Amino acid sequence: MNIHGSQAVRQRKRLMMGLALIAVCAIGFAGGRFWVYVQNPIMDDPGFRNLSFAYDEIMDDYLEGADSRSLVNGAIEGMVGSLGDPYSVYLTEAKGEQFIQSYEDHFVGIGVTIREQDGEFVIEEAIKDAPAEKAGLKTGDVMLKVDGTPMKGMTLDKLMTLVRGQEGTEVKLQIRREGLAEPLELPVVRGAVPVHTVSFAMKEDGIGTIAINRFADKTGDEFDKAIEALQAKGMKKLLLDLRSNPGGLLEPTIHIANRFVPKGKTIVQVVYKGEKRIITHKSEQKEPWKLPVAILVDGNTASSAEVLTAALKDTAGAVVIGEQTFGKGIVQQFRQLADGSVLKLTEAQWRSPDGQWIHKKGIEPTRVVKAPAYTQLPRLPVGLKLQEGDYGERVETAQQMLQVLGYITGEPPGIYNADTIKAVKAFQLSEGIPANGILNDRTAYRITTRLMEKYRAEDPQMLTAMEELRAAAAEE
Known part of the structure; x- marks a missing residue:
């Protein structure tokens, strides 16, 4: 028996197996890389290398530091934005959740619509059967505090963040109600608010x-x-x-x-x-x-x-x-x-x-x-305070609104003059609000409300459609 020959054979087998294993690994690696590129063609695009380089540079060397998730989200937003299509968008995390919820038949909250008025937040509507209505909140209530946080200087977005929360949790509201000497403290349990379309x-x-x-x-x-x-x-x-x-x-x-x-x-x-x-x-x-x-x-x-x-x-x-x-x-x-x-x-x-x-x-x-021309007038912005001597688009819009309501005659001058002050005072008196001749948020809201009522009463499109339906029924 040739012992040395047998050992040589075994060594050659081990060498060949090793080479085969290396070859299999190499083939597997190459195949894996190929499959990754097939599944992710972006990796084969020269632009992707630029993106990867920029990401690494920012994460490693940017002076102020960076959050990787924000970088990736920003890159996706930019990629979708580059399409130039206003209907294609990428909505990150909370914005995405809000988008999905906008199509659902309810949301979790207290169930009020709020408007800003002269630096305050006024409840425009307490939605029927929603938590706020059940807790006793009413239209016209002014929100002073949310869980002890004063509303003065607060933005509407921040207020909505404070009001939102998990279903079943409680939020404590302090409100001012007309006719009451002291503010009210009302606890509201967050719950499902129906959304009707x-x-x-x-x-x-x-x-x-x-x-x-x-x-x-x-x-x-x-x-x-x-x-x-x-x-x-x-x-x-x-x-x-x-x-x-x-x-x-x-x-x-x-x-x-x-x-x-x-x-x-x-x-x-x-x-x-x-x-x-x-x-x-x-x-x-x-x-x-x-x-x-x-x-x-x-x-x-x-x-x-x-x-x-x-x-x-x-x-x-x-x-x-x-x-x-x-x-x-x-x-x-x-x-x-x-x-x-x-x-x-x-x-x-x-x-x-x-x-x-x-x-x-x-x-x-x-x-x-056509709808009446006044329906195309721009909305008066929040934080309004127009008074004698003011001029510009907002003044002209307000004057056109008052003209439609019959408080101004002739062509609006575009300047907040004595005639405008007189018209605003007359409107304020008719509404039972302080007649100081200054057009603030409260007055602007009342003007807009009266315009909406006027439109509903004389809606020419609605009236024409009803005439068409009556005529169609008569022909049958």
Whole structure:
């Protein structure tokens, strides 16, 4: 037996196995790198090396130090922003959570709407059945402290942060109420606050009106309940108000369209990049809709609201009253990431049932009816204090508002003069507020409120739509 020869053979085997193992590892490493590049093509882009270099340099050498999460979020925001698309956005963490919650049927809080007025925070509305109303808060209450923190000098965003919290926790509010000598201390337990996107009412002549302010998760269910309630009251005609509706989710829009669009007819076509995928939504109507329908639209009717308008105009015989719509004919998908951040990205565009693209074009009404010019006046900003000698756009806007209400005659001069002081004092006296002739937040709020009431009373688009519905019913 050759012992030395046997040892040599074993050594060669070990060497070959070692080389084979190295080769397998090398192949595995190369394959792994290849797979990483396939899965993450950004790593093969020269620009990514610049990004990686900048990240390392900032983290290692930036004088003030940096937070890695903030750097990455900033890079993603910049990347999405470079698309030049106002509808594609990256919302980081808390902003992403708020975006998702905006489509839900409730949020956690105390349930009040608040306005700033002359350096104070006034409760404009205590939402029905929400925690604040149950705790005794009322419209007009002034918030002085939140959990002992004074509101003086506070921003509205900071106030909202203090009020928000976990469901079931308590927040202590100190408020000033007109007619009471001392402030009130009211504990409020945070809870679910309902969010409603649909409102309805029965008008004369059997005209049921339904207003949708946006399309959220439960909008379809709310709409069904509104229809049922109006039908129970004997509705004979339907007026659908989509003015200033910015759109929202497509699913509830399709749900509502199913009620009106004849079964099997196209509601909308969603067309993806390069037409690689086209989704056609067809009506699944359960029973024919027989009542006349009119739709109110304006320049702020957009997106999903335009989908519904186009579908009912093209296939359900609805008459459309108002002004040309906004023209947002593209579709965003949004995805929430593990940390709560949201990527909202434009991925498709849509065609109306008759095959029209409406992006940047809008939908032309059946009958054009303009809103009064005063509805286009800009809002008066918070922190207002206009007085004798002031001039500029804000003064001119306030004068135009007072002119519409009948307190100023002739062409507004644009200067806060003696006639303006007289007009403001007259308005303040009619409202029962201190008549000092100075236009502050409180006076501006009352002026805006009276303008809104005037518009609701003489709304030409609403009145025209009701005339159309009466005429349609008479022809049947």
